[in-house]
Amino acid sequence: MEKISKKVENSFHVGMGEIVITSSPNVLSSLGLGSCIALVLYDPVEKIAGMAHIMLPDSSMGTKSSDNTKPGKYADKAVDALIKELDSKGASKKRIKAKIAGGSKMFSFEISALRSIGEQNVKKVLDLLQNHSIPLEGCDTGGSRGRSVRFNIFECVLEVKIIGQGIKGI
């Protein structure tokens, strides 16, 4: 995404499985997260950020018949892709920080088809961030409520909205 010279903010929605990279003063958002996770990696000095809307923890889970071309679908591929994209846009890996939200358990029942995906997503993302030595600056995960998030790149704040609880910034 190009830097915009006027102070006009564009808002980019990151759909399930997508990765979007942009810079200040733009805003990145993900709506209606349940077990999915919104992962933001950002360079606070260059004010460049990427958001991934992660669906599942591990790309090795995918079967042959599923389409694995969505870069943000699996946590492991998403983190690598975000780092690579940010690097190509001039972000410094040493400066990159992370914020995450989501990974809820929307329903308390477990059947064979449901595998505590929210929890697994959170654990996987945290492990990957640790492996890459990326500091986690904000985290609002777990619980049983849905979240919508907006990342304001200029302020490096992730706004998390939960029905009945208003909006909080992390």
Next chain:
Amino acid sequence: MNNMQLDAMKELANIGTGHAANALSELIGKRVDMNVPKVDLIPLEQVGFHFGHPEDPVCAIFSSCESSLETILVFIMSLGDSEDLAEMLLKNISIPMKEMEKESLRESALSEAGNIILGAFISAMGDMVNQKLPLSVPHITVDMLGSVMDIMVAIFGVETDTVFLIETSLSFPENEGRLFSGRIMLVPTPGSLENFFQVLGLR
């Protein structure tokens, strides 16, 4: 999946919905109409946008049937409609109580209504395929549509990128002009479709 198989699934849903409509009608003492079931094949990433906007507040009641015909059943309404339904269910109760207790009671009533509706649905299905189909206790959530529909990621995400479900809706024509509708979704888990077709005699 061929047309005959799709038609059979729709017929299954039709019978289920008919019974569900009757059950709801008896519960609230009003006429309940139903729509013709349709099959949805939705790209997984659009599932939050298919039934509305991902941030729309909804009330959803989920139950699971764990048998060889493993399936999830959902009864979902807009938040406003769920409040209307709760009022209808509780109209004869006028004990003064705190707001939190009222809310808890509303959730219980809706949960139970969901259980009755989905229970009627699955038992009609069971009769049609000559199998006992057990239904789990209902789980209710009031939250954003997108967050609720994330369950489809867990059910389908690993195997495929397309959600297959059959939906119908129930509505109240006599609801004083206000449009109420509740959607019933039948979501067979990916592995169980083969079994569905087998019991329907359509391999």
